[in-house]
Structure formats: C-alpha cells, structure tokens
Amino acid sequence: MFAALAGKPELCKLLMDHGARSYSTNSIGKTASELAAFVGQHECVSIINNHISIDEVESYLHPKGENSEEKFPQELADFIHAMCSSNVIHPVALIMKLSSYPDALKYKKKTLYVVDRIFEKQLSLRDTVKFVESKSDKAPKEAALLYAKYLLQWEEDQAVRPNIDSLLRSALASFPYQHTLLFETLAKVMSRSKPGERPGAYENIVQGIFGQRLLALSQFCSTCGAVGAKKRCPVCKLSYCSQECQKLDWAVHKKVCSWLATQNLSVSPRDTISLDEIQAQLADITE
Ligand SMILES: [Zn+2]
Ligand SMILES: [Zn+2]
Incomplete structure (x- = not known):
C-alpha cells in the first residue's frame, strides 16, 4: 500500500512477486490498487491489477500429474514471467526482451502455449517467431531485431509508423x-x-488500458513505447527512453527527422539532449 501510494511501480511488482496479496484491505477497507487509483498512481494500479505470479507460469510449464512432460529451464519460466507480468505491450519492447533471451525460441511451442494461456500478448510474439524462422540464415537475436526494425519503418508524410x-x-x-x-x-x-x-493504435490502446491521464502525463519512447521517455531529439523533439532505442531507430529517424520537426510534436523544452551528445552517440553506429 505504501509503495502504491508513493507511486513506485517497480516496488509494487517486487512485493507482488514475493507474495503480497492485492486483495488485503486497510482499516478503511481499501486495497492497495484502490489507494493508488485515489492518488492518481495509474502505473501502480495497472501493475497490481495485472499481476501474474511465477507460480502461475510454472503451473503451465510443468503441469502437475504429467511426469512424462519435458522439463524446462528456470530461465524460461523467468523469461515468460517477465514478458507477461510487466505492463509493457509495445511490440518493439517485447521483441527487445525476446532478443535478450533468444533461447525462448528453442522452446517456442511451449513458450507460445504458456503465453497464450496467460494472456493476449501472443500476437506480436507469434509474428516475431514466424519472422525469425523465415530468416534461418541469421542468429535468432539478430533476426528478432530485424523484425523490430521492420516494425519501426517510417516515411515522411506518414502520421504514424504504418x-x-x-x-x-x-x-x-x-x-x-x-x-x-x-x-x-x-x-x-x-x-x-x-x-x-493520429492518435496511432498504440496511443489508443494505452489510453484504453491505462486511461487518459497516463497518456496525457507521459512521454512515450518512440521506439519501444516505454513510459516517461526522457531523451529527446533536439531537432524534431521525438522521445526515446534510452540510447539503445535511439540507436535501433536511427536509420529510420534520420530520414524523417527534418519532416517531423515541422510537425509540431508537443513537448516541454526541458529534457532535450544536445546535438553534440546525439552525434557522439551515433558516431559508433556502424550501419
Ligand atoms: Zn525505448
Ligand atoms: Zn529528430
């Protein structure tokens, strides 16, 4: 409850992962998520209400009473749990997670089965797996990131990434x-x-799931959709959460940057990073 009131989504998740009960109430009969909603901590509300325990993942991976079933590594359970228990829904963010644990593709059937059982994020995952398989000459990680780049394609005069x-x-x-x-x-x-x-499908979905306030208050990373993106292109004001995301998008960004600059993206002037900083960061991109 204190984590929810203080607006600490990571801490809420940590507590939930270790068995904190979301249905417990305080002396005035309110749950942690009700308290969070009351003080406008919408990310905490969504973390608490959508929490999935590692036990739930385990129960699908290793169903009880089926001893003949294959044993899966703990890393796979942890990976599926991380995929399903965060409030991340952006396809590129999911692909980046997948690319950090390409072994999940070894167990793709089981992974998709468990994610399907747990909930509806499977579509971007399923399409990623299909794409990765079609690039059999590439390492899974590389193929997954190629798919992210495909999704990020963007041209002048397109209001959203199509x-x-x-x-x-x-x-x-x-x-x-x-x-x-x-x-x-x-x-x-x-x-x-x-x-x-505009608003694009991602903005619409974020609003539908997390509400208007989160949408109004937050800058989203243009690559992975992360909330609270702090870095901005000084020219066009597009937001990024990290250098990694900025790099992944650079080949596309450089083509649309000057056009975007004419499109009046509404942002506050603080939090921009300098042109020198960007150029230093981009100097080591090899493509
Ligand atoms: Zn990002
Ligand atoms: Zn730009």
Whole structure:
C-alpha cells in the first residue's frame, strides 16, 4: 500500500512477486490498487491489477500429474514471467526482451502455449517467431531485431509508423475476448482514428488500458513505447527512453527527422539532449 501510494511501480511488482496479496484491505477497507487509483498512481494500479505470479507460469510449464512432460529451464519460466507480468505491450519492447533471451525460441511451442494461456500478448510474439524462422540464415537475436526494425519503418508524410499501427490493429481484431469490457473500451478508443492517422493504435490502446491521464502525463519512447521517455531529439523533439532505442531507430529517424520537426510534436523544452551528445552517440553506429 505504501509503495502504491508513493507511486513506485517497480516496488509494487517486487512485493507482488514475493507474495503480497492485492486483495488485503486497510482499516478503511481499501486495497492497495484502490489507494493508488485515489492518488492518481495509474502505473501502480495497472501493475497490481495485472499481476501474474511465477507460480502461475510454472503451473503451465510443468503441469502437475504429467511426469512424462519435458522439463524446462528456470530461465524460461523467468523469461515468460517477465514478458507477461510487466505492463509493457509495445511490440518493439517485447521483441527487445525476446532478443535478450533468444533461447525462448528453442522452446517456442511451449513458450507460445504458456503465453497464450496467460494472456493476449501472443500476437506480436507469434509474428516475431514466424519472422525469425523465415530468416534461418541469421542468429535468432539478430533476426528478432530485424523484425523490430521492420516494425519501426517510417516515411515522411506518414502520421504514424504504418507497420506497428497495422500490427496492433490486427492484434485487436483477433483479440479472443470480444465480449469483455476491456475489448469494448479498446474498440471505442480505437475508433478515434483511422489506420495511419493520429492518435496511432498504440496511443489508443494505452489510453484504453491505462486511461487518459497516463497518456496525457507521459512521454512515450518512440521506439519501444516505454513510459516517461526522457531523451529527446533536439531537432524534431521525438522521445526515446534510452540510447539503445535511439540507436535501433536511427536509420529510420534520420530520414524523417527534418519532416517531423515541422510537425509540431508537443513537448516541454526541458529534457532535450544536445546535438553534440546525439552525434557522439551515433558516431559508433556502424550501419
Ligand atoms: Zn525505448
Ligand atoms: Zn529528430
């Protein structure tokens, strides 16, 4: 409850991972997530309400009573748990996680099965696995990042990155729980714009899941969608969460930067990084 009130999503997750009970109430009958909602800590609300325990992942990986089943490494359970228990939904962020544990592709059938069972993030994962398999001449990590670059493609006069936009739109269309309130909410926010228009599918989905306030208060990383991106291109003001994301996007960014600069992205002037800093960072990019 104190972590939720203080707006510490990482700490909320750590506590939940170690068995904190989200249904416990305080002396006035409020749960931690209700307290977080009351003080406007929406990221904490979403962490608490969407928490998935490692036990749940284990129960799908190694079902009880099926001794003949294959044994899977602890790293796989940890990886699936990390994928499913964060509130990250951006395809590129998921691919970057996957690329940091390419062994998951060795167990792809089981991985997809468990993620499917747990929830609906499988589409970007499934498409990534398909793409990686089609690039059998490349190492899995390299192929996964190639797919991220494909998703990030962007040209002048395109209000949003078209490949991510259509991936997310088709993910929603094939969302398996169409009778839920969540789906109705998402369908409604999605109708705010047509494919290729702003707000893009990612912004719409973030608003549908996490609410208008998070959307209004946060800068999202242009590459991976992370909340609270602090680095900005000094020319076009596009936001990034890290150098890694900035590098991954650079080949695309340099083509659209001057056009974007004319598009008036609304940001506050602080938090920009200097041109020298960017150039120093980009000097070691080899492509
Ligand atoms: Zn990022
Ligand atoms: Zn720029």
